[in-house]
Every structure is written in C-alpha cells, then in structure tokens.
Amino acid sequence: MPAEDAPMIRLEDYRPSDWLIDTVDLDIVLDATKTRVRALLKLRPNPHGRPGAPLVLDGDELTLGSIALDDVPLDPGLYSATPQTLTLASPPDRPFSLRLETELDPGANTKLMGLYRSSGVYCTQCEADGFRRITYFLDRPDVMSVYTVRLEAAKAEAPVLLANGNLVAAAELPGGERHFAVWHDPHPKPAYLFALVGGKLDHVRQPYVTAEGRKVELAVYVEPGKAGRAGWALDSLVRCMRWDERVFGRNYDLDVFNVVAVSDFNMGAMENKGLNIFNDKYVLADPQTASDGDYASIEAIIAHEYFHNWTGNRITCRDWFQLCLKEGLTVFRDQEFSSDERSRPVKRIADVRTLRATQFSEDAGPLAHPVRPRAYKEINNFYTPTVYEKGAEVIRMLKVLIGDDAFERGMDLYFERCDGTAATIEEFLDCFIETSGQDLAHFAQWYEQAGTPTVVAAGRYDAAAKSYTLDLAQSTPRTPGQPQKVPLVIPVALGLVGRSGDLPLSSISPALKAGGVVVLDQPSLSVTFTGLSEAPAPSLLRGFSAPVRLELDLGDAELLRLFTADSDSFNRWQALQTVATRALVRAGASGDLGGLDAKAGELAQALEGFLAGPATADPAFAAQALRLPGPADIAREIGKDVDPDAVFAAHRKLAREIGAALAGPLAALHAGLREAGPYSPAAGPAGRRALRNEALGLLALGAPAEASRLTQAQFADADNLTDRLAALAAMTLIPGEAREELIARFASLYAGEPLVLDKWLMAQALIPEDGTLDRVRGLMGHPAFSPGNPNRVRALIGGFAANLTQFNRADGAGYGFIAGIVIELDRANPQVASRLLGSFKSWRMLEDGRRELAKSALAMVAATPGLSRDVADIAARSLA
Ligand code: PHE
Ligand code: ZN
Numbered sequence: 001m002p003a004e005d006a007p008m009i010r011l012e013d014y015r016p017s018d019w020l021i022d023t024v025d026l027d028i029v030l031d032a033t034k035t036r037v038r039a040l041l042k043l044r045p046n047p048h049g050r051p052g053a054p055l056v057l058d059g060d061e062l063t064l065g066s067i068a069l070d071d072v073p074l075d076p077g078l079y080s081a082t083p084q085t086l087t088l089a090s091p092p093d094r095p096f097s098l099r100l101e102t103e104l105d106p107g108a109n110t111k112l113m114g115l116y117r118s119s120g121v122y123c124t125q126c127e128a129d130g131f132r133r134i135t136y137f138l139d140r141p142d143v144m145s146v147y148t149v150r151l152e153a154a155k156a157e158a159p160v161l162l163a164n165g166n167l168v169a170a171a172e173l174p175g176g177e178r179h180f181a182v183w184h185d186p187h188p189k190p191a192y193l194f195a196l197v198g199g200k201l202d203h204v205r206q207p208y209v210t211a212e213g214r215k216v217e218l219a220v221y222v223e224p225g226k227a228g229r230a231g232w233a234l235d236s237l238v239r240c241m242r243w244d245e246r247v248f249g250r251n252y253d254l255d256v257f258n259v260v261a262v263s264d265f266n267m268g269a270m271e272n273k274g275l276n277i278f279n280d281k282y283v284l285a286d287p288q289t290a291s292d293g294d295y296a297s298i299e300a301i302i303a304h305e306y307f308h309n310w311t312g313n314r315i316t317c318r319d320w321f322q323l324c325l326k327e328g329l330t331v332f333r334d335q336e337f338s339s340d341e342r343s344r345p346v347k348r349i350a351d352v353r354t355l356r357a358t359q360f361s362e363d364a365g366p367l368a369h370p371v372r373p374r375a376y377k378e379i380n381n382f383y384t385p386t387v388y389e390k391g392a393e394v395i396r397m398l399k400v401l402i403g404d405d406a407f408e409r410g411m412d413l414y415f416e417r418c419d420g421t422a423a424t425i426e427e428f429l430d431c432f433i434e435t436s437g438q439d440l441a442h443f444a445q446w447y448e449q450a451g452t453p454t455v456v457a458a459g460r461y462d463a464a465a466k467s468y469t470l471d472l473a474q475s476t477p478r479t480p481g482q483p484q485k486v487p488l489v490i491p492v493a494l495g496l497v498g499r500s501g502d503l504p505l506s507s508i509s510p511a512l513k514a515g516g517v518v519v520l521d522q523p524s525l526s527v528t529f530t531g532l533s534e535a536p537a538p539s540l541l542r543g544f545s546a547p548v549r550l551e552l553d554l555g556d557a558e559l560l561r562l563f564t565a566d567s568d569s570f571n572r573w574q575a576l577q578t579v580a581t582r583a584l585v586r587a588g589a590s591g592d593l594g595g596l597d598a599k600a601g602e603l604a605q606a607l608e609g610f611l612a613g614p615a616t617a618d619p620a621f622a623a624q625a626l627r628l629p630g631p632a633d634i635a636r637e638i639g640k641d642v643d644p645d646a647v648f649a650a651h652r653k654l655a656r657e658i659g660a661a662l663a664g665p666l667a668a669l670h671a672g673l674r675e676a677g678p679y680s681p682a683a684g685p686a687g688r689r690a691l692r693n694e695a696l697g698l699l700a701l702g703a704p705a706e707a708s709r710l711t712q713a714q715f716a717d718a719d720n721l722t723d724r725l726a727a728l729a730a731m732t733l734i735p736g737e738a739r740e741e742l743i744a745r746f747a748s749l750y751a752g753e754p755l756v757l758d759k760w761l762m763a764q765a766l767i768p769e770d771g772t773l774d775r776v777r778g779l780m781g782h783p784a785f786s787p788g789n790p791n792r793v794r795a796l797i798g799g800f801a802a803n804l805t806q807f808n809r810a811d812g813a814g815y816g817f818i819a820g821i822v823i824e825l826d827r828a829n830p831q832v833a834s835r836l837l838g839s840f841k842s843w844r845m846l847e848d849g850r851r852e853l854a855k856s857a858l859a860m861v862a863a864t865p866g867l868s869r870d871v872a873d874i875a876a877r878s879l880a
Pocket of ligand 1: 125127128267268269270271304305308327383
C-alpha cells in the first residue's frame, strides 16, 4: 500500500484484543545474516473480546518458516501469512499454543527497529511496533505476557548475552565454540518492552539493596575499552533509584538491572524491562569527552528510563493514544529528580527554554496535536515535545492545582490500583479526583486541546481603596483539525511585589487558591487584592506554573525592578527575558534596529548591577540571566511574515552592544571564575563554567579581538571538554583564519572520538554565515560523518536544519538540501528521515518568498514515490 494511503488509526475505534498471549518462549540463535527465531505463544480468547474472532498477528517484513498449533504442523489451508500479517481465520475457541519460526537478517536492518547490529553488537528496539519485525505477534501494549528467552551465539562473536528479567541458566555448548543464556522475566509486559543484547561488551557493576531489602546487581555495558566512561551513568542510576524510593516510594523489582550503550540508536534511550538500551551519547562520560551538559543529560536520561520501570512498565499504556500517560509522567519525574540533584530554579529555566523552543513551536505550526492525540497514521511521529514536555507540564499543573498532599496520595493510589495493567489517562486522573475531591473534567481538556494558550494580564492599583485589580483573559489559537477552542484551567501562581519584597495576598475572590494561585478557568476573570498600601508589580506565572504565553501590561522599568526584587527566581530570569524579547520582536518584525541602542543600554546596566551584586553566589542562575532569548525564540514570538535575516540582525546588534558595554565586567568574570582544582561534573563547578563561558560568548560578539585571544588561550589551557567546546563555540562567532585553525585543531585533538566530533560537526553547521551550506556539504565527506548513524546525521544535518538563517536562506537552497537528504535517508531509516523533515514545522510563519520555497521543497518530498509512512505522514500534515 502506498504510504499516503495508510489508514488513520483512531482512539474511538479502540477495542480490546480478541486474543491474549499469556506466555512467550523465544529461542533465538544469533547470526549476522540468518538469525533463527522460534517462538512459542500460549494464546487464549480474551473474555472481553469477540468470541470466535479470527486471530490476526502483526508482522513487518517477516517470512514465516514454519507454524504448528498445539505442536502439530498447521495445514496451509488453515492460515495465511504475508510479511505484515499471519491470519488464522478460524482458530480453536479455547486456549492453544502456536509455534512459529522466522528468520531475520540483522545485518541488513538499517531502520534500527526490531533486531539489528550496532558496531557488531546485536540489539533490539521494539517500541512502538518493532517486535513484529522479530516474530508474528499481537503487537499492542494491552497484550501483556510473561517472557522466557533463550539466546544462543558464537562465544567469540557474542560473549555477552542479555535479555529482560533475571538470568536463569547459561552454559557453553558442546564443542566449546558456542554458548547460550536463558532469561526469564516474571513481570507480564507488552511486546514493546522486549529486548535482547548480544556482543562483545565491557561493563561496570555495583550491588544495590533496595529500601525493601531486595539485592540487585546493577551493571552498565559499553563498547570494549570504554568501561572507564561508564561510571557516571552507574552513579546516576544508584542516585535515581534511591530518589524514587524516597520521593515516590517505588522500589526496583528484579535481581538485575542492566544498561547497555550502543552507538546506533534512533532515539535517546529505551526502558525495556530490566534491560535499558541507550544511545551511547547518553551513557559515556569522562571529562575529556563529555561536557557538563552531557553529564546532566546522562543523569536525567538514566533516571528517565529507570523511572519508567513503574511509570510505563509496571503500569503501561492501554494503547498508543495514551503515550503521554507514561512519557509526560516520566519526564515530570526525571525533571523533579534533576531539580533535587541540582538547582531547582536553574533546571526549571532550562526546561522552559526547551519547552518554548520545541513544543511552543510545534504547537504553533502544522504538526500541532493534543497531548493525547485522537488519530494517527504513524505512531512513531508522535514521540514529540507535545507528548513528552507538554505532557509533563500537565502533570506539574495538576500538582499545583490539587496540592502536594493530594498529588502524592493520588500517585500512591495510581501505583496501587493500576499496577500490572495497561491503563488510560482517565484511570490516571480518577486517582487524583478521588484524593483531591476535585472534579478534574475541565482540567482534562489539557489532554485534548492542541495549541498554546495566550494569557493577557492587566492590572490597576487604586490608591484610595488600597486595592489592586488583576484582569486575566485567555485564548488559544486554532490548530489543524481544531478550529474551535475552549477555555482551559490555567493555574497562575503569582505574587505582588512591593518596594521591599512580596506583599500579602488577600482577596475574597474564589479564584484565589491557597499558595498564591489564581485559577483562570474561564475566558476571563478579575481578582481584586486588598490591603495594599503601595502599588505592586505583579509577578505572574511564578515558576512557569502553566505552559502558556503571557502578555503582560508591565513597563520595562517595572520588569527590570522585578529582575532584582522578585522572590521567585524563575520570574527574575523571565523579567529580563521579557524586556529583551519585546525589543527584539519590535526590531526583528520591523527591520528597524534604531530602538535597540537604548534597550541595550538598559539591559547592560541591569546586568552590570546584577553581576556586581550577589549574582556570582549562584553562577548557574547568572549564566541563564546572561543568555538572551535566541533568534529562533524571537522568530516564534513574531509568529508571522518572519524574515529570519532581520531577526538575526536585531539579535546580533543587541548582543553585540550588550557585550561591548559589559566588556570589562565580562572579561573580569571570565578571568575570575577559572576553576583551580581538577574537573568535577558537580553542579557547583559546572555552574561556574557555565557563567564563565556565557561571558566569553557575549564577549566574542562585543569585543571580538579580545575574545579571540581569550578563546585561544582557553582552548589551549582547558583540561576538560566543556571549556574546549565553549571556546570552539565562541570562536565560530568570529570569522577569520584563527577560527579555521581552531576548528582544525579540535578535529585532530578528538580524532577517533565520534561523540565529540558530533559536537564539532554541529558547531560548524550552526555558523550563521552564507558559506555554511557549502561547509556542511563538504563535511558530509569527512571521515567523522556517516549517513547510517543517527547521531552523526542529527549533529551535522540536524544542526544545519536548526540554523535559523542558513536553513532559511532566501534562495531556498537550505530547504532543497534538507529535502534531498530526507528523501535519501528515508530509504534506509524512515524514523531519522521523518524527524529531520520535522525541521520544516515552522514554515508557515515565514515571509512570502521563503514560505513559497519551503512549500515547494515539502511538496517535492511529498511527491516522491515509495516514501515511508513516517515521512509521507509528516510531509502531508506539514502541507495540509
Ligand atoms: N520510550 C523511550 C523513552 O522515552 C523513547 C523511545 C521511543 C525510544 C521509541 C525508542 C523508540 O524513554
Ligand atoms: Zn520515556
């Protein structure tokens, strides 16, 4: 079937499976080109299914070798097998077993779904529907089975053999060349959580005893020779396991927990039961090859996958429409863990930056969809910032709305009630309805309605009445397929800031809840606060209490006052961002950069005071304050008829002027924050490096000659990758020979380190200059690049597609380049290709000329024969 004709799968069509599979016995003989899979499935009719229904098993590019029912070979007239399905039209109306044999060619599997090889290691990826590439199965998350897996391989090729659960047997086979291992997972699970690994791997391990007293062997497996880089992942694992026991009362439930790093992986990592498989980018770390940012993401992703053991595995999803049930909740949990391990406000700021950059832009374009979509053609296209990050925001709002206590009891109830089941959002919310006593029906609209609401806020102080009235109004722009929008339940955490700090909040309005939260659940409402003897500045949406755009009628002077006086760190940061954003939106939309001089002066003055004051007490926060909104943030805020060159020019000018005005203090900061001792990835030193390097970046624009000198010295002196990378990034802002020399030096220093060279590729792909497209084309021929490896593609090609001015070149060459690569990549790896095509998601907000060029590039992709369902779906939705 041509991909464009793929059927739409709809939530309303859900019905339980007619058949269940209680146990699965797999016997897999690993071989590079001829892997033999024998499956024994114990089936029975589902009491909730249709009696007498046919049995239709899913397949994907499979060939059936043999089939037996209750151990008797099945008559060919009684079944039909295609690569996509195995059908028994009239199966027995009772429990029975099926033995199936299939043969796989893992070496030829370039899609990296199902069983494939990565640098010689056999591994699997089954979410969302890759298990059907291994054997015919009821490949849907509400069919949960107990798995026993026997793996056999040549010892020389695969000395390590891993699968889910606990190891129950392992031995050499007669002759001594081959061996086997049997793994049993007692916890029933959906097929998407199945995994196996076989290969030559080194590991580090550590015994762990859970709070409940279970002894667990933890291990992290990596490419031979890289065990020295696995320690941080293992350490992060131990810390997040303790945290989950302490904060959510969740203990681990098997005797082993294995993490395996592979170099070819479509996503970040995968939570397979007891056998998490990771993109090695999110495991390997040492000071020479991983940055502070890498250490932080490894910690977060190790935690994310581990936390899935309860939110995802013990309780899984009934169907893929419920994906946010596990993903949004698990992102929320990993964000909380990182906040507790590091600085909560800084983590929040970083998360909100990501949310705005990725999710707000998705919500504003043709790919917008609800946190719980109601229809899809290709589920792999719904592992999105909306499902993940906005999904986490919905959980965070729920906690604010019902309070910490009801939230905690609701989680406990969910774990107790839904354990071992494949659940829905409704079942999840019911738990919180019970513990809070609140009706959450209206709140649940957050799962159904796409688009980012805008909240408009205006306030008036009445000196005579000593009162302050705040008017709030909400609206949500239309999104594809959802022309009409309803008002949502928006928790607006707020404070009223006076001359010497927060003023008491007192109001008779029922909209004001405990903890200073106004719940905006109508199109508009007003709240009057009383007993105020001075005019307050409103600090709204504290801690970013809802994923909305806020339009505030507060002058820049007042915002700059909030930047110093607000007790809420997030809003201190936000105040400065808002001042810069407003000025940049004005200049970027009009092309008139005149007004920026004055604004640069005001911002520089505010920052100078800040840097001279207590700022350096929290360097990580100060680094966030120094970082202006990026050109893409400004483009998104402008929202229509965007000229990326004008936006970029405005951004450059503002950054340059602030950098020049602060050249002295920035250089002093850079000199003063130099770390003395050996490298540590801890939050403290990482924060100081962040501030120091942020200063260097601003200096590179404001005082390029001085910055170039400092940068080269920093590159030469650095004892860690973070400082070297920062030097490289700063240097890319300063065109000239010194830059090219540093780029070349970096490459020779890290030759043989693909993950580091990814950063090198990306730094070059992001250079905002006309020559970048040619540079990127040239780098595709560099030995550091390889089109078959998703990390390499994301670094170089994905980096270019994220380069606002160069991807959006006025001549359309950027679009043509990416479209051509998407078409080519699609033949080998549809998931990587379709993600790359997602780079076009903001094409409709561009000015006419670019919009037409982007549209024809998309149309060219859409018209290509033989597209995968993944790419066809993104192309069609982008153009709709
Ligand atoms: N479930 C994985 C996670 O979020 C992501 C993933 C999805 C990985 C699909 C591979 C394939 O943790
Ligand atoms: Zn996840």
